Each structure stands twice: as C-alpha cells, then as structure tokens.
Amino acid sequence: MTQHSKDPIKNIVIVGGGTAGWMTAAALSRLLNCKTTSITLIESDEISTIGVGEATIPPIVNFNKILGINENEFVAKTQATFKLGIKFEDWHKLNTSYLHPFGEYGMAMQGVAFHQLWLKYRNHKGVGSLDEYCLSAMAALKGKFLSPGPDPHAILSTISYAYHFDAALYAKFLRSAAESQNTKRIEGKVKQVVQDSQTGFIEKVVLDNGYYIAGDLFIDCTGFRGLLIEGALKTGYDDWSDILPCDRAIAIQTKSDTRPPPYTISTARQCGWQWRIPLQHRNGNGLVYSSQHISDSAASDILLSNLDEPTVSSPLTIKFTTGKRKKAWNKNCVAIGLSAGFIEPLESTSIHLIQSGISRLIALFPDTQFRPVEIDEYNRQTDLQYLQIRDFILLHYIATQRDDSDFWNDIKSIPLPDSLQQKVDLFSNKGKIVRHDKELFAETNWLAVFLGQGIFPATWDPFADAMPEEETLKAIKSLRAAIADLSNKLPTHQQYIDRYCRAN
Ligand code: FAD
Numbered sequence: 467m468t469q470h471s472k473d474p475i476k477n478i479v480i481v482g483g484g485t486a487g488w489m490t491a492a493a494l495s496r497l498l499n500c501k502t503t504s505i506t507l508i509e510s511d512e513i514s515t516i517g518v519g520e521a522t523i524p525p526i527v528n529f530n531k532i533l534g535i536n537e538n539e540f541v542a543k544t545q546a547t548f549k550l551g552i553k554f555e556d557w558h559k560l561n562t563s564y565l566h567p568f569g570e571y572g573m574a575m576q577g578v579a580f581h582q583l584w585l586k587y588r589n590h591k592g593v594g595s596l597d598e599y600c601l602s603a604m605a606a607l608k609g610k611f612l613s614p615g616p617d618p619h620a621i622l623s624t625i626s627y628a629y630h631f632d633a634a635l636y637a638k639f640l641r642s643a644a645e646s647q648n649t650k651r652i653e654g655k656v657k658q659v660v661q662d663s664q665t666g667f668i669e670k671v672v673l674d675n676g677y678y679i680a681g682d683l684f685i686d687c688t689g690f691r692g693l694l695i696e697g698a699l700k701t702g703y704d705d706w707s708d709i710l711p712c713d714r715a716i717a718i719q720t721k722s723d724t725r726p727p728p729y730t731i732s733t734a735r736q737c738g739w740q741w742r743i744p745l746q747h748r749n750g751n752g753l754v755y756s757s758q759h760i761s762d763s764a765a766s767d768i769l770l771s772n773l774d775e776p777t778v779s780s781p782l783t784i785k786f787t788t789g790k791r792k793k794a795w796n797k798n799c800v801a802i803g804l805s806a807g808f809i810e811p812l813e814s815t816s817i818h819l820i821q822s823g824i825s826r827l828i829a830l831f832p833d834t835q836f837r838p839v840e841i842d843e844y845n846r847q848t849d850l851q852y853l854q855i856r857d858f859i860l861l862h863y864i865a866t867q868r869d870d871s872d873f874w875n876d877i878k879s880i881p882l883p884d885s886l887q888q889k890v891d892l893f894s895n896k897g898k899i900v901r902h903d904k905e906l907f908a909e910t911n912w913l914a915v916f917l918g919q920g921i922f923p924a925t926w927d928p929f930a931d932a933m934p935e936e937e938t939l940k941a942i943k944s945l946r947a948a949i950a951d952l953s954n955k956l957p958t959h960q961q962y963i964d965r966y967c968r969a970n
Pocket of ligand 1 (some may be wrong): 481482483484485486507510511512513514516517518519520521522633654655656657687688690691693713715716717740752784786802803804805811814815816817818820880938
C-alpha cells in the first residue's frame with residue numbers, strides 16, 4: 467500500500483511483544499473488525515523485554531474495562547495490588563514526606579475550588595491537612611482500599627485508583643486476550659526492514675529465518691531500539707537530558723514480607739531517587755540516577771543498602787535518554803511504547819503513554835490512506851502530552867530545598883521551560899492551577915505536588931472571602947469528619963485482595 471492507495475488498511479504488523487506490543491494488539495484486535503483486518507505481532511524470545519514498568523495511573527482501569535477484562539481475575543493473574551497514589555519521601559527536604567493521591571480534594575463550594583477554601587481556613591482549629599479531604603489519601607495512609615461505589619453523589623465515588631502489577635504477567639494476560647481475538651503471533655527476530663524506494667513507506671519486515679511479513683500499517687513496539695521508526699525511517703529524537711538529567715536505572719526485586727501498602731514509594735536519594743512498588747508476591751525496587759553525578763557501582767551500593775528485604779533477582783542496569791521521537795507517526799509506521807520516547811517513571815506515566823498512543827491511533831485511524839492531516843494531528847497531540855508530562859516531572863525537582871549533593875544543586879539551577887514557569891507563577895500568586903488542552907494531570911495532581919514540594923501561594927482566590935465564614939467552616943469540618951469516618955470503615959488493602967482477587 468502507498469500513501470495514496472484506495473484500498474482499506476487490511477494488514478497491521480506490530481513488531482515487539484513487550485507491554486506496548488501486547489497492549490496494542492489486545493486493543494486493536496478487540497476494536498477493529500477481525501474479518502477485514504488482520505493483526506500480526508512479531509516478537510523474539512531472544513530479545514528480552516525491558517522487564518520493569520509495574521506502577522500505573524488511574525486511566526488504566528478504563529483501558530482494561532474497554533478490553534472486557536474482569537478486574538478480580540486480572541489482579542489475581544498479574545499478582546497486582548491497588549494503587550491510591552505515590553508517597554514521596556525526602557523530596558522537599560530530608561525527613562519530610564507527602565502523598566500525591568489519586569482522587570479529588572473536597573468539593574467546590576458555590577463555585578469556589580475547595581483548595582482555595584482550605585488555603586483560607588487551614589490555620590483554623592479543626593481544619594487539618596488537605597489530605598484529610600481526599601478519601602484516596604486517607605485510605606492510602608491507613609492501608610485501606612475499596613473500589614468506588616456506583617452512587618456518584620456518595621463520598622466513596624471519589625476514590626480513584628490504579629494498579630501495581632507484574633509487567634511480564636500483564637503482557638502474558640493481554641497476549642491471551644489478543645490471540646483469542648485473532649491476533650496472530652510470530653516468533654522471530656526482524657533482521658531487515660524493506661521500504662518502498664519512492665515513498666520510503668515500509669513494505670515488509672524480513673525475519674532471520676528468511677520469512678517476510680508484509681503490511682499496510684506497521685507499529686513499532688521494539689522498545690528503546692526503535693527498529694522501524696529510527697533504524698529504518700531515521701525519524702530523529704528530541705533529547706531532554708539538559709532538563710531532566712537522570713539517564714540510568716538499576717532495578718531489583720525483593721521478597722515481600724509485609725502486607726502491601728496501596729501506594730508506590732519514591733524516596734529521593736543524593737544522586738536521584740528510589741522506587742518501591744509493592745506486588746502480592748514481591749516488591750519491585752529501583753534507583754533512577756544521573757551518570758554524570760554518580761558511578762554505576764556507587765549507585766548500586768546506594769540501592770542495595772536501602773533495601774528492607776532479601777533480594778530475589780539480580781540487579782539490572784538500564785540506560786535511557788529522556789526525550790521523545792521527533793514524530794511518533796512517520797509514513798506508515800507508528801511508534802508506541804519506549805520506541806516513541808521515555809520520561810523517567812517518577813509519576814508512572816510510560817504505560818499510560820502506550821494507552822494514549824493506542825487511543826489516538828484509533829481516533830485517527832487511517833482507513834484507506836495515510837493523510838498528512840491525521841498524521842500531523844497524531845504527532846501534535848503526542849508531542850504536547852510528552853511536554854506536559856515532562857513539566858510535571860520537573861516540578862518535583864525544582865522546588866526542593868535539598869542541597870546535600872551536586873545532583874540537587876545542579877538540578878535546582880536548571881532554567882524552567884516557559885510552560886512550567888507560567889504554572890508556577892499562577893499557583894504561587896493565588897493558588898490558581900490551569901489545565902491545558904487534554905492535559906493528563908488534573909488540578910488535584912498539580913496541587914498535591916506544589917504543596918508537597920513546599921510551594922505555597924501568597925494568598926487565596928478572593929472569591930473565597932465572599933463566602934460566609936461560619937457556614938463554610940461548618941461544611942468543611944463536617945466533610946473532614948465524614949471522610950475520616952468512612953476511611954476507618956473501609957476494609958484493609960490486604961483484606962480486599964484476599965476477599966476478591968488473591969493470586970494462588
Ligand atoms: P520492551 O519491553 O523493551 O519490548 C520490546 C519488544 O520488542 C520485545 O518483545 C522484544 O523481543 C521485541 N523486539 C526488539 N527487537 C526485535 C527484533 N529485531 N525482532 C523482533 N522483536 C524484537 N512504566 C510505567 O508505566 N510505570 C513504571 O513504573 C515504569 N517503570 C519503569 C522503570 C524503568 C527503569 C524503565 C526503563 C521503564 C519503566 N517504565 C514504567 C516503562 C515501561 O517499562 C515501558 O513503557 C513498557 O514496559 C513498554 O516497553 P516496550 O514494550 O515499549 O518495550
């Protein structure tokens with residue numbers, strides 16, 4: 467097929483069978499007409515998947531629902547736990563911590579955002595911390611979990627959650643879903659990508675056993691290699707290491723001796739930060755660091771000396787370049803997953819970027835032709851999403867008061883991109899948070915990190931002053947009491963797993 471073909475797109479070839487490949491195969495095979503479109507996935511057992519990527523954000527719940535996945539079965543089969551947010555330790559300064567919860571803080575009153583009222587009244591007796599107005603936060607801190615109830619007016623409906631899961635088991639789970647919907651899997655290593663000599667469009671991929679697979683649309687899920695999008699199409703990469711200098715990670719798994727908390731833990735270290743992701747059968751751990759500031763062996767020592775349990779795997783060192791492909795969609799090739807770009811996993815956004823890449827592809831699907839208008843729109847939305855996530859991640863670094871290493875001192879001196887500076891200025895003044903064009907992170911996410919990192923506004927929205935003080939305080943305090951009461955009554959996270967979705 468060429469750029470101008472009138473034939474419908476019939477053959478989709480996905481190269482790569484990691485999380486990206488199987489999420490794409492499962493979604494496309496469920497949503498496209500299998501009678502008219504064939505989907506082939508090629509993967510090589512000789513080339514391992516990245517093997518990390520275990521914490522997610524709330525939109526994945528919907529992705530699984532669209533695929534018709536039963537949540538309890540999925541949680542059992544992937545050794546998953548529930549995630550109500552991320553606890554950040556030592557990020558603002560040493561010996562401090564804060565939670566970035568999923569879910570809303572309070573509710574707007576007479577059109578005034580709840581956090582504005584909290585800013586005005588936070589020093590009054592009985593008002594407490596902002597976390598006390600977020601059910602997800604209170605449940606997380608008490609080790610509780612319950613999925614949101616069906617009544618949209620009940621406080622329980624404000625719980626928002628995601629999962630921690632074993633990435634290899636998730637890919638396996640999706641593989642069986644995709645294969646049952648007619649995705650054909652081919653085992654083999656792609657050794658050559660053949661392009662049309664005129665248009666540069668990819669015509670086929672050739673395997674090391676000499677077989678070839680032709681296609682109309684190719685999806686590059688080959689991970690950091692970017693075998694099609696970069697190896698063949700030479701698309702180019704925007705390198706953002708000057709803004710986010712971490713470029714390596716060491717990952718290791720430990721035995722799980724304790725009940726899993728319903729949140730990820732991210733602890734800032736002298737040279738970067740350490741993650742701890744609790745699963746049912748083990749914990750995922752790792753250190754993200756900057757190789758300009760510390761050697762691999764010193765980084766490994768820091769990680770190993772900060773593990774609480776015995777290890778059950780060998781350390782795996784991964785090199786990466788923060789940034790994104792110049793075009794995620796180039797000619798008849800769409801890069802999804804690590805082949806499209808990577809931003810350090812501080813807010814667990816990579817699997818979401820796979821999900822949103824798939825959604826965009828479905829929304830702009832090329833039925834018979836590859837139209838520049840659709841390709842450009844796909845790339846515009848992808849670029850914007852990467853930029854917005856980059857800014858959100860950078861926010862965690864810039865406001866720190868840590869000055870105990872060159873790493874932190876260097877990071878604090880990085881000039882802010884204008885897009886982030888505008889957000890910081892708006893918030894620092896009157897606590898205003900603007901959410902741009904389809905931005906992934908909502909007001910509550912920005913709020914949690916602004917306040918957690920110690921950025922407090924000079925004052926509050928003047929509309930908060932127009933509300934009657936006594937009545938407003940009464941409403942605020944009764945909401946706090948209701949959330950405290952409900953969070954006490956929820957089952958523990960472990961009880962919920964045992965009751966509904968225990969892995970055998
Ligand atoms: P890979 O897993 O690398 O898969 C590539 C596939 O391509 C493999 O199947 C391989 O066999 C195949 N392949 C490659 N070359 C060929 C060839 N020549 N022929 C045939 N097949 C080939 N994301 C999150 O959302 N949350 C997290 O907490 C998180 N943590 C992370 C921590 C680190 C340190 C890193 C590096 C990433 C993390 N991620 C996280 C990202 C997440 O791991 C990836 O987004 C996800 O696993 C998708 O990877 P992938 O499928 O694109 O690539």
